[in-house]
Amino acid sequence: MTRYILLRVLLALSVALGATFLIFLVVFALPGDPIQALTGGQHVMSASVEAALRERYHLDDSLPLQYLKYMGGLLQGDLGEDFTGRPVSAIIAESWPTTAKLGLTAFALEIVVGIPLGLWAGLRKGRPVDYAVLGGTILAFAVPIFVIGYTAQILFGINLGWFPVAGTEEGWPTSYILPAVVLGILGLATTARLMRTSLVETLSADFIRTAIAKGMPRRRVIVNHAMRNSLIPVVTYLAIDLGGLLGGAVIIEGIFNIPGLGFQIFEGIKQQNGPVVVGISTLLVLIFLAANLVVDVIYGVLDPRIRYE
Amino acid sequence: MTMPASETPLLEIQGLSVEFRARRAAPVQAVQDLSLTARAGECVVVLGESGSGKSVTAKAVMGLLEGNARTTAGSIRLDGADLLADPAAMRAARGRDMAMVFQDSLSALNPVQRVGDQIAEMFRVHQGLSKAEARTRAIELMRQVAIPDPERRARSYPHQISGGMRQRIVIAMAIALKPRLLIADEPTTALDVTVQKGILDLFRVLTEAGAGLVFITHDIGVAAEIADHIVVMYAGSVMETGPAREVLARPHHPYTRALLASVPRIERPGARTPIPGGLPDPADRPAGCLFAPRCPLATADCTATRPELESLEPGRAAACLRITEVQHVLAQ
Numbered sequence: 001m002t003r004y005i006l007l008r009v010l011l012a013l014s015v016a017l018g019a020t021f022l023i024f025l026v027v028f029a030l031p032g033d034p035i036q037a038l039t040g041g042q043h044v045m046s047a048s049v050e051a052a053l054r055e056r057y058h059l060d061d062s063l064p065l066q067y068l069k070y071m072g073g074l075l076q077g078d079l080g081e082d083f084t085g086r087p088v089s090a091i092i093a094e095s096w097p098t099t100a101k102l103g104l105t106a107f108a109l110e111i112v113v114g115i116p117l118g119l120w121a122g123l124r125k126g127r128p129v130d131y132a133v134l135g136g137t138i139l140a141f142a143v144p145i146f147v148i149g150y151t152a153q154i155l156f157g158i159n160l161g162w163f164p165v166a167g168t169e170e171g172w173p174t175s176y177i178l179p180a181v182v183l184g185i186l187g188l189a190t191t192a193r194l195m196r197t198s199l200v201e202t203l204s205a206d207f208i209r210t211a212i213a214k215g216m217p218r219r220r221v222i223v224n225h226a227m228r229n230s231l232i233p234v235v236t237y238l239a240i241d242l243g244g245l246l247g248g249a250v251i252i253e254g255i256f257n258i259p260g261l262g263f264q265i266f267e268g269i270k271q272q273n274g275p276v277v278v279g280i281s282t283l284l285v286l287i288f289l290a291a292n293l294v295v296d297v298i299y300g301v302l303d304p305r306i307r308y309e
Numbered sequence: 310m311t312m313p314a315s316e317t318p319l320l321e322i323q324g325l326s327v328e329f330r331a332r333r334a335a336p337v338q339a340v341q342d343l344s345l346t347a348r349a350g351e352c353v354v355v356l357g358e359s360g361s362g363k364s365v366t367a368k369a370v371m372g373l374l375e376g377n378a379r380t381t382a383g384s385i386r387l388d389g390a391d392l393l394a395d396p397a398a399m400r401a402a403r404g405r406d407m408a409m410v411f412q413d414s415l416s417a418l419n420p421v422q423r424v425g426d427q428i429a430e431m432f433r434v435h436q437g438l439s440k441a442e443a444r445t446r447a448i449e450l451m452r453q454v455a456i457p458d459p460e461r462r463a464r465s466y467p468h469q470i471s472g473g474m475r476q477r478i479v480i481a482m483a484i485a486l487k488p489r490l491l492i493a494d495e496p497t498t499a500l501d502v503t504v505q506k507g508i509l510d511l512f513r514v515l516t517e518a519g520a521g522l523v524f525i526t527h528d529i530g531v532a533a534e535i536a537d538h539i540v541v542m543y544a545g546s547v548m549e550t551g552p553a554r555e556v557l558a559r560p561h562h563p564y565t566r567a568l569l570a571s572v573p574r575i576e577r578p579g580a581r582t583p584i585p586g587g588l589p590d591p592a593d594r595p596a597g598c599l600f601a602p603r604c605p606l607a608t609a610d611c612t613a614t615r616p617e618l619e620s621l622e623p624g625r626a627a628a629c630l631r632i633t634e635v636q637h638v639l640a641q
Binding site for chain 1: 468
């Protein structure tokens with residue numbers, strides 16, 4: 001098991017290295033000049049100031065050199081600073097709790113609602129409940145996320161007034177429930193579908209027949225034999241999704257005006273603020289990889305067949 | 310077979326019919342009018358080709374038929390209690406009074422549970438033993454089915470042990486509560502011959518200890534080795550039944566004869582005679598004898614009239630219209 005975890009960590013590290021380089025490459029390739037963008041084209045910057053700035057942000061170095069310098073800083077815990085001189089780490093520290101609260105609330109919804117819904121449908125295969133869950137999930141897949149977002153905002157925020165329309169002034173949970181539902185709805189639908197399919201498949205497995213032949217009560221057959229086996233793909237999906245939830249909320253954070261990481265990335269791209277984009281993206285990659293690592297470990301615990309020998 | 314009327318056989322199947330419902334098609338007859346009796350301490354082998362309805366019969370006895378299959382006629386009595394009429398009796402009997410050994414031990418075991426725990430579960434659930442007590446009993450049982458180093462093996466997962474060992478685990482699970490009836494569905498088919506021998510010996514020990522055994526196989530060699538009594542099935546119906554030695558030595562039914570002739574024998578190389586043709590389409594079964602289309606002795610009568618099981622000698626029966634003539638021909 002130790003060897004298994006070690007292997008997964010090594011694999012995660014190499015992926016992290018590759019992913020950060022790609023992000024760096026993409027930001028580097030963005031059109032426009034960030035130093036020119038600083039003045040907004042309004043003022044003319046003196047040549048010496050401009051040179052000093054270019055020197056400070058290593059903008060005249062080659063791409064590999066810039067990357068090496070950046071990674072060198074990263075290894076010492078230095079994410080650099082943006083072009084206005086604010087440390088990227090400060091920006092992250094400020095917006096990270098907001099994103100985490102939003103993402104974790106959505107994640108909790110996926111688990112607490114998605115899994116039971118899938119189990120319910122799976123145990124009532126071919127009955128009305130099954131079809132209702134199927135229909136609901138198809139709806140969730142079919143409607144674009146921003147449509148759901150704006151609709152929820154208008155319906156529950158403005159018309160019914162149950163939740164705040166936008167912003168985070170009222171704190172957790174009041175301000176977070178609505179955006180979390182919208183953020184989690186896709187994952188919730190996927191979780192329910194996956195759980196349902198996996199349970200139905202497991203219930204027809206030979207070892208379930210064995211458990212029944214052993215005279216095990218139905219409840220035990222389902223809980224002890226079917227559920228653990230059918231959870232394996234669901235847990236995998238959930239953990240990967242958690243990585244996404246903790247970083248990919250750009251649209252939702254935009255709609256509900258939530259100052260989280262997604263919001264900062266969006267602003268960073270608009271303002272050609274390379275260090276912010278690279279810094280936050282790198283962090284998100286690391287979170288995603290950490291989530292995957294956790295899945296791999298859970299996976300190994302759930303399914304003894306995939307522990308590396 | 311004569312016996313006092315007061316003696317209730319351990320398992321008595323009478324007139325069992327099982328059909329599979331198909332979407333937008335007529336139901337398919339998997340088993341038709343099957344009767345079978347098993348006694349304590351005796352091994353009944355159900356012999357037949359793939360698709361002859363052997364496994365369906367076994368599943369019907371255990372109440373494990375798939376959702377689209379149902380029993381349309383007949384009774385299955387365990388110690389006189391009708392299991393088909395009383396689902397609660399069926400549930401109560403499973404695991405405790407009757408148990409099943411499956412063919413593919415890898416898929417029959419829960420892949421994410423240690424084999425020791427899967428055996429111990431029997432004691433935990435049925436007898437309410439503590440975890441430690443159940444574990445001790447499971448290890449005892451593993452020793453009994455000749456698993457070496459059972460303490461260590463109990464902690465293995467199914468994929469970590471050999472096929473023969475896994476089949477012993479499945480058997481240990483089945484015999485945990487000393488059920489009076491054991492049903493084994495091709496338990497040695499997935500194993501190589503030396504391992505197969507060990508498993509058959511284990512079954513023999515269990516029947517000698519008083520268990521009734523219904524053993525399903527398509528392998529005549531295996532049947533010859535373990536059977537006290539043989540039931541030959543073809544296309545969902547019984548063709549012939551009788552004491553194993555007699556049926557194998559002097560088959561009455563042309564199908565049994567053909568089946569025996571199709572086995573390759575080392576002392577007669579090249580003498581193997583395969584049965585021409587294939588099983589009848591279960592959705593379109595012949596009106597007369599089910600074997601008539603492939604039978605070398607079939608007459609026009611055979612394709613028109615379905616023969617009943619008929620007894621020529623005490624304890625034996627065969628479903629063949631021409632049974633007397635067949636015996637006559639054989640005698641010459």
